[in-house]
Amino acid sequence: MRYRFQELPGIGGRARPVVDLVVEGLELAPQTCLLDTGATDVRMGGHVAELAGIELATTPDREVVIGGLRTTGRAARVQLELRQSFGSHIWSPTVYFCDPWPWAFGLLGLAGLDPFLAIVDAYEEWVELQPLSR
Amino acid sequence: MPAASPKTVVIAKRHFELWRDQVEQRMRDVQPEPIASHYVVIDSRRYPPKQVVSIITGVDRADFTSHHARRILTGLGFPAGRRQLNPELVERNEGGDWVRVRRGTAASAPSPRSAGSSMRPSARELEPFIGEWVATKGPDVLVAARDPRTVVSWLAEHRQQAESMFRVPEEEYQASGIAPL
Numbered sequence: 206m207r208y209r210f211q212e213l214p215g216i217g218g219r220a221r222p223v224v225d226l227v228v229e230g231l232e233l234a235p236q237t238c239l240l241d242t243g244a245t246d247v248r249m250g251g252h253v254a255e256l257a258g259i260e261l262a263t264t265p266d267r268e269v270v271i272g273g274l275r276t277t278g279r280a281a282r283v284q285l286e287l288r289q290s291f292g293s294h295i296w297s298p299t300v301y302f303c304d305p306w307p308w309a310f311g312l313l314g315l316a317g318l319d320p321f322l323a324i325v326d327a328y329e330e331w332v333e334l335q336p337l338s339r
Numbered sequence: 340m341p342a343a344s345p346k347t348v349v350i351a352k353r354h355f356e357l358w359r360d361q362v363e364q365r366m367r368d369v370q371p372e373p374i375a376s377h378y379v380v381i382d383s384r385r386y387p388p389k390q391v392v393s394i395i396t397g398v399d400r401a402d403f404t405s406h407h408a409r410r411i412l413t414g415l416g417f418p419a420g421r422r423q424l425n426p427e428l429v430e431r432n433e434g435g436d437w438v439r440v441r442r443g444t445a446a447s448a449p450s451p452r453s454a455g456s457s458m459r460p461s462a463r464e465l466e467p468f469i470g471e472w473v474a475t476k477g478p479d480v481l482v483a484a485r486d487p488r489t490v491v492s493w494l495a496e497h498r499q500q501a502e503s504m505f506r507v508p509e510e511e512y513q514a515s516g517i518a519p520l
Contacts (some may be wrong), residue, residue, distance in 0.1 A: 209458065209459050210459075211459050211505070212459070212461050212464050212465070213462055213507070213508060213514055214462040214464065214468070214469060214507065215462075215469065217455075221514055223503075225502060225503045225504075230390075231491070232500075233494045233495060233500050233501060234490065234491050234494055235501065235502060235503060236504055236505070237503045237504060237505035250483050250487070252487045252488065255487065255488075256491050262505070272512055272515055274512075279382055284466065306515055307506050308508075308512075308514075309506045309507065309508040309513045309514045310505050310506075321394065
């Protein structure tokens with residue numbers, strides 16, 4: 206299935222490659238994540254863990270620097286679901302939930318792309334994630 | 340701007356004097372309910388007309404129609420519209436008549452780029468919500484709020500299923516995926 210880039214108002218006019226991931230426990234609001242092949246991990250705002258009921262209190266925190274901004278992340282293995290036209294793909298990567306989180310989207314780094322063949326058509330503005338059987 | 344003076348209306352045999360400013364002020368902290376079909380725009384947010392009239396007058400929604408509410412609010416100068424019932428269709432004005440045409444055949448439709456892929460709100464749709472968290476479904480914004488918790492609470496309360504949730508960025512860096520240093 207192809208996922209359309211997200212257009213954004215007033216910041217340069219270039220649409221961004223995103224997909225929507227269902228975080229276990231937060232099914233009614235899939236989280237839009239930017240495909241970030243320059244990043245190694247999956248990162249989301251700390252509010253996502255809070256809303257999904259993911260317990261992080263006993264998890265050690267670590268400093269994370271994203272785009273020159275420092276934030277604090279706590280890691281958890283979380284079930285994510287990518288809904289396709291027919292069926293869906295479910296996998297459980299490690300996700301860093303960070304506070305503060307000033308970004309617009311979650312960041313889907315390489316660890317989140319492991320189970321897929323990712324195709325990005327920047328001109329036509331779509332991305333396709335094909336699940337692989339490894 | 341119309342309605343600098345009050346508008347007197349009759350709803351369920353009761354008389355009300357309504358001011359545009361008063362409506363805006365009253366609705367400022369009220370989250371819009373899901374839009375079934377018609378809506379009015381107040382402070383860049385879309386509300387079902389019946390929700391607004393019910394809140395500002397206290398009259399039970401069963402005592403007036405959606406068309407009546409819409410007429411009252413457009414009379415106060417609020418723009419009104421109708422939700423696209425099928426995201427593959429857009430409304431286009433042809434010779435003064437609104438007709439529904441398939442996306443991509445309308446003169447005002449977006450470019451055919453990414454045709455065949457999932458639908459998302461356009462930059463124009465998102466413009467009123469810069470700096471806010473939004474939950475979207477197809478090309479529509481279901482709800483917007485400053486706090487993501489408010490967005491999720493609204494979805495749960497109104498039994499709505501979003502397709503996407505994100506913050507409409509104010510600054511370039513907020514939309515950028517830059518590798519960790």
